[in-house]
Amino acid sequence: MVESTAAKAPATNRLGLTQADYKGSPSTLCDGCGHDAITSQIIKAAYELALEPHKVAKLSGIGCSSKTPAYFLSRSHGFNAVHGRMPSIATGASAANKELTLMAVSGDGDTASIGLGQFCHIVRRNVPLVYIVENNGVYGLTKGQFSATADIGTKSKGGDVNEFPPIDLCGLALELGCSFVARSFAGDPKQLVTLLKAALSHNGTAILDVISPCVTFNNHESSTKSYKRAKETEMPLHEIGYIPFYEQIAADYEPGSTIDVKMHDGSHIVLKKLHQDYDPTDRFQAMTTIYKANQDKQFLTGLLYIDEKKTSLTEMLHTVDKPLASLTQAELRPGKDALIEIMASLM
Amino acid sequence: MTSLAPESEKTLDKSRIVNDFSIHVATINGSGSQSSNNVLMRSIFQMGIPVSGKNLFPSNIAGLPTWFTIRVNKNGYIARKKEVDILVAMNPQTAFEDVKSLPTGAVCVSPVELKLDAIRSDVHHYQVPFTELAAQATDQIKLRKLLTNMIYVGVVGELINLDFKEVEIAIARQFEGKQKAIDLNVTAVNKGREWAKENIKKADPYVVERLNLTKGKIIIDGNAAAAIGCVFAGVSVVTWYPITPSSSLAESLEEYLEQYRKDKDGKATFAVIQAEDELAAIGMALGAGWAGTRSMTTTSGPGISLMSEFVGLGYFAEIPAVIFDVQRVGPSTGMPTRTAQADLFSAYQLSHGDTKHIVLLPGSVEECYQMAMDAFDLSERFQTPVFVLSDLDIGMNNWMANPFPYPTKDLDRGKVLTAEQLNKLGEFARYKDVDGDGIPYRTLPGTNSPIAAYFTRGSGHNEKAQYTERPDDYENLMNRLNKKYDTARKYVPKPEIITEKDAKIGLIAFGSSNPAIMESRDQLKVANISTSYFRLKAIPFTEDLRKFVESYDRIYVVEQNRDAQLRELITMELPEYATKLKSVLHYDGLPIDARFITDAIMAEER
Ligand SMILES: Cc1ncc(C[n+]2csc(CCOP(=O)(O)OP(=O)(O)O)c2C)c(N)n1
Ligand code: SF4
Numbered sequence: 001m002v003e004s005t006a007a008k009a010p011a012t013n014r015l016g017l018t019q020a021d022y023k024g025s026p027s028t029l030c031d032g033c034g035h036d037a038i039t040s041q042i043i044k045a046a047y048e049l050a051l052e053p054h055k056v057a058k059l060s061g062i063g064c065s066s067k068t069p070a071y072f073l074s075r076s077h078g079f080n081a082v083h084g085r086m087p088s089i090a091t092g093a094s095a096a097n098k099e100l101t102l103m104a105v106s107g108d109g110d111t112a113s114i115g116l117g118q119f120c121h122i123v124r125r126n127v128p129l130v131y132i133v134e135n136n137g138v139y140g141l142t143k144g145q146f147s148a149t150a151d152i153g154t155k156s157k158g159g160d161v162n163e164f165p166p167i168d169l170c171g172l173a174l175e176l177g178c179s180f181v182a183r184s185f186a187g188d189p190k191q192l193v194t195l196l197k198a199a200l201s202h203n204g205t206a207i208l209d210v211i212s213p214c215v216t217f218n219n220h221e222s223s224t225k226s227y228k229r230a231k232e233t234e235m236p237l238h239e240i241g242y243i244p245f246y247e248q249i250a251a252d253y254e255p256g257s258t259i260d261v262k263m264h265d266g267s268h269i270v271l272k273k274l275h276q277d278y279d280p281t282d283r284f285q286a287m288t289t290i291y292k293a294n295q296d297k298q299f300l301t302g303l304l305y306i307d308e309k310k311t312s313l314t315e316m317l318h319t320v321d322k323p324l325a326s327l328t329q330a331e332l333r334p335g336k337d338a339l340i341e342i343m344a345s346l347m
Numbered sequence: 348m349t350s351l352a353p354e355s356e357k358t359l360d361k362s363r364i365v366n367d368f369s370i371h372v373a374t375i376n377g378s379g380s381q382s383s384n385n386v387l388m389r390s391i392f393q394m395g396i397p398v399s400g401k402n403l404f405p406s407n408i409a410g411l412p413t414w415f416t417i418r419v420n421k422n423g424y425i426a427r428k429k430e431v432d433i434l435v436a437m438n439p440q441t442a443f444e445d446v447k448s449l450p451t452g453a454v455c456v457s458p459v460e461l462k463l464d465a466i467r468s469d470v471h472h473y474q475v476p477f478t479e480l481a482a483q484a485t486d487q488i489k490l491r492k493l494l495t496n497m498i499y500v501g502v503v504g505e506l507i508n509l510d511f512k513e514v515e516i517a518i519a520r521q522f523e524g525k526q527k528a529i530d531l532n533v534t535a536v537n538k539g540r541e542w543a544k545e546n547i548k549k550a551d552p553y554v555v556e557r558l559n560l561t562k563g564k565i566i567i568d569g570n571a572a573a574a575i576g577c578v579f580a581g582v583s584v585v586t587w588y589p590i591t592p593s594s595s596l597a598e599s600l601e602e603y604l605e606q607y608r609k610d611k612d613g614k615a616t617f618a619v620i621q622a623e624d625e626l627a628a629i630g631m632a633l634g635a636g637w638a639g640t641r642s643m644t645t646t647s648g649p650g651i652s653l654m655s656e657f658v659g660l661g662y663f664a665e666i667p668a669v670i671f672d673v674q675r676v677g678p679s680t681g682m683p684t685r686t687a688q689a690d691l692f693s694a695y696q697l698s699h700g701d702t703k704h705i706v707l708l709p710g711s712v713e714e715c716y717q718m719a720m721d722a723f724d725l726s727e728r729f730q731t732p733v734f735v736l737s738d739l740d741i742g743m744n745n746w747m748a749n750p751f752p753y754p755t756k757d758l759d760r761g762k763v764l765t766a767e768q769l770n771k772l773g774e775f776a777r778y779k780d781v782d783g784d785g786i787p788y789r790t791l792p793g794t795n796s797p798i799a800a801y802f803t804r805g806s807g808h809n810e811k812a813q814y815t816e817r818p819d820d821y822e823n824l825m826n827r828l829n830k831k832y833d834t835a836r837k838y839v840p841k842p843e844i845i846t847e848k849d850a851k852i853g854l855i856a857f858g859s860s861n862p863a864i865m866e867s868r869d870q871l872k873v874a875n876i877s878t879s880y881f882r883l884k885a886i887p888f889t890e891d892l893r894k895f896v897e898s899y900d901r902i903y904v905v906e907q908n909r910d911a912q913l914r915e916l917i918t919m920e921l922p923e924y925a926t927k928l929k930s931v932l933h934y935d936g937l938p939i940d941a942r943f944i945t946d947a948i949m950a951e952e953r
Contacts, residue, residue, distance in 0.1 A: 025813075052795075053800070054793060054794060054795045054797075054799060054800070055793060057638070057792040057793075069802075070802060070814070074800065075797055075800050076792075076800050077790075077791075077792035077793075077799075077800050077801065077802075078800070078801075078802040078803065078804075079634075079637060079802075079803045080802065080803065080804035080805065080806065081630070081660070081805070082630075082656050082657055082660055082805060085626055085627070085630050085656075085657065087627075087630075088622070088626065088627040088628075088629075088630025088631045088634060089630050089631070089633060089634035089637070090634060091627070091630075091631045091634060092584060092586065092630065092631035092632060092633060092634025092635035092636070092637075092638065092642060093635065093637060093638040093792065095584050095618040095620065095631070095634075095635055095640075096583065096584055096618075096634070096635040096636075096637075096638035096639055096640040096642070097638045097639065097640075097791075097792065097793055099793060100638070100792055100793055117623060117624065117626075117627075118626075118630070120623075121622075121623045121627065125620075317615065317618045318613075318614055318615055319614060319615045319616070319617070319618055320610050320614040320615065320616055321614070323793070324583040324584065324616065324617070324618065324635075324640045325583075325639030325640045325791060326639075327581075327583065327616055329581060329757060329758045331610070331616055332581030332583065332608075332616060332641075332758070333579055333580075333581050333754070333758070334578065334579065334608065336753045338607045339575075339579065339751065339753050342575055342603070342607075343750040343751060346565035346566060346567050346750075347563070347564070347565050
């Protein structure tokens with residue numbers, strides 16, 4: 001191809017949108033915050049998957065992490081809920097309009113402390129959405145208190161030592177029967193964007209626990225959720241590849257050394273085995289692997305578990321084909337006969 | 348059998364009291380008396396006589412005392428009547444107290460072994476060998492306890508001259524389709540009836556005679572009525588968490604939805620989700636309202652308290668949702684199965700900061716039906732949570748009513764912009780007061796237009812829904828919300844005002860107090876006190892309130908709470924009339940009765 005002298009037009013995706021079309025307003029988070037790195041990968045994943053922005057709804061709770069939906073997909077409706085209670089908003093929105101792609105962002109405080117109940121129940125109902133926990137082990141927005149995911153012995157910036165054991169959200173999600181559980185790191189853009197794309201193709205609750213260092217309150221020596229520590233201890237389970245439904249499966253994934261998971265929309269997740277023999281469709285193995293890694297203070301990343309066949313809330317509600325939100329009065333209000341019948345039964 | 352003062356047949360006849368008495372059935376909770384009481388009440392209703400039933404039950408599944416009151420009244424008074432005319436004393440635990448509290452001349456039907464005649468000699472005692480009769484009715488020991496209840500229906504029926512054809516119809520209805528149960532219950536009723544015919548020498552005055560005042564009427568409780576209203580309002584997402592006395596609203600709603608809201612392929616035009624708690628229930632309702640469906644949740648006091656934070660978000664971010672609060676006695680767990688009107692403050696101002704909500708106040712089962720529809724219209728028109736404040740008395744008791752009319756008004760879906768409209772407009776600002784009525788336009792997620800999207804947040808925002816902490820932006824937003832609230836005054840249900848020309852005093856009340864007030868006004872009239880009556884149906888107040896308060900020397904605000912919540916709200920609205928406003932407050936957990944109101948007002952007016 002001959003290079004043109006004019007300014008090169010930016011690349012576009014299948015919809016003819018540029019990556020910039022998937023951006024939001026400028027971030028107001030601290031420079032270097034892990035959350036911004038995740039935002040970039042969300043933008044990239046949405047662009048590469050060519051999501052139609054108007055079909056996406058972004059949801060969050062309260063916290064630095066929960067502010068991030070403002071920084072991506074400005075052409076999508078957004079909802080900043082109350083602290084810890086985003087899952088219920090998402091559940092209602094999903095019931096009202098099953099055609100929406102729901103992208104939810106929460107913090108570890110938002111999810112593992114005040115929102116633990118709603119987290120459990122959205123997983124239990126298998127509400128179709130991508131649920132990203134931007135996990136930094138602290139409350140960022142309220143200035144550095146420990147969250148429930150902080151590891152035992154972690155020191156706060158002020159020197160306090162955390163004496164309580166952490167809640168492992170991936171382990172909990174598995175226990176609750178979550179149909180997609182993954183863990184990643186804000187400093188590993190390649191893996192993160194692939195997991196995000198895979199999660200977006202999943203028909204059910206996809207939990208993505210992403211270590212996202214808080215550079216202001218939790219990026220120091222003793223922190224187990226700092227950039228340095230995460231980089232040093234990260235142990236990817238496999239090399240993950242994602243092939244969208246409109247592409248052929250690439251030939252360089254030799255059978256035998258890879259696991260291929262076909263998703264309901266026709267896309268594929270391809271997992272190339274690394275040193276370990278890990279089957280992400282085996283829930284029992286997933287649980288023991290996580291527990292062992294936690295014991296060994298290892299930081300496992302990758303697709304921990306997937307059950308692409310589990311029934312989602314949408315299916316369980318047995319609603320009409322159209323979204324409930326689009327129904328008209330004629331479809332919503334029964335006729336006169338119905339009322340007459342009801343009244344007769346009460347006479 | 349003993350009976351008071353030997354009366355000649357002749358004087359007895361003269362003192363017949365026809366179609367005007369109350370029956371009080373005392374049983375043990377869980378003993379299955381519900382169906383018998385329904386049959387008794389329905390049979391009277393089918394004879395064309397106005398009747399109302401109130402179930403006074405404990406917050407317990409089995410074992411504790413329960414009372415069911417049936418008020419028979421030819422004038423159509425359906426409020427609670429405190430005096431018991433006929434007591435059916437089936438509960439040994441309470442029998443002593445129950446009999447002691449009877450007025451002289453009352454009737455007591457009781458099991459012979461309780462020997463209640465020893466307690467009072469100024470009462471007509473009819474002692475019945477229930478155990479023996481039950482044994483005759485069935486040889487299945489397990490069924491005897493249940494059938495005992497049907498036997499008292501037979502005894503009381505014979506006593507008051509009930510038409511047993513109606514009893515049979517009522518039984519068939521109660522046990523619809525279950526022929527064995529129908530036969531067994533009819534047998535039991537007849538056992539009681541025959542025994543009474545042979546053994547009771549009637550010495551009391553209470554009888555029924557056929558009237559034609561109930562033809563075409565229905566019997567229904569407020570929760571079922573509200574549920575029907577919701578179905579015809581087109582509710583699509585229902586989220587709830589069980590709590591007495593609101594559970595039956597959600598449960599009957601689900602039943603009606605299953606029956607009447609499926610398409611031809613059997614697929615639902617609704618979703619019902621039993622939430623994990625009230626925080627989630629209101630969150631889901633708001634999520635669904637935001638996404639464009641008519642959504643609702645049902646609860647009672649403790650649930651309302653939990654919903655506080657989210658309801659504030661709904662108000663501030665302007666999201667529709669309907670909240671049914673079927674009030675019970677608080678604070679805290681309070682008395683879960685007793686009635687009150689004490690959530691008015693909390694519903695009106697739920698959440699922190701400057702918040703105030705639209706609150707609808709149904710005073711009858713008909714209004715539970717109608718206001719369910721009004722609530723959804725208002726909620727979508729004003730893009731805000733709307734409360735419907737019913738209570739246990741309306742919600743869980745059976746009331747006689749006219750059949751509900753089919754809605755004549757189309758659904759008001761409010762100001763929602765479609766993609767086509769947006770593209771034509773070329774611009775959109777979510778929180779801009781375009782029409783000067785304080786109500787902005789909204790778009791729904793999924794709208795295919797590049798300018799449709801906006802960000803919903805509970806934090807400070809400007810007209811474009813962007814985050815802001817600018818003082819002027821916040822002030823403008825709060826002022827517009829107030830303007831919107833003022834606009835709502837023109838849309839909420841209008842009060843019912845009854846004016847008497849010569850009246851010097853006015854009464855103001857809302858909700859389930861209505862029947863007692865209507866009866867009390869008649870009682871006051873007999874005492875030469877004429878009253879005008881203003882029945883509030885919604886907050887915000889309409890202009891009519893000022894006019895009414897201005898027109899009278901004294902205003903009695905009658906309500907079922909300790910702190911005079913309505914009077915306080917009226918005082919806030921019309922501080923210049925504060926001294927005119929007097930309170931009649933009833934808050935023992937039982938439904939208010941006419942005599943209580945009459946006595947309270949007479950004491951002041953004399
Ligand atoms: C009901 C309620 N309680 C407390 C707060 C204060 N608050 C705001 S953000 C936050 C913690 C956020 O921490 P996390 O979810 O970990 O997010 P991060 O800021 O670390 O990204 C808290 C406690 C609140 N907004 N609402
Ligand atoms: S305080 Fe921490 S979490 Fe919040 S923006 Fe700054 S770095 Fe990020």
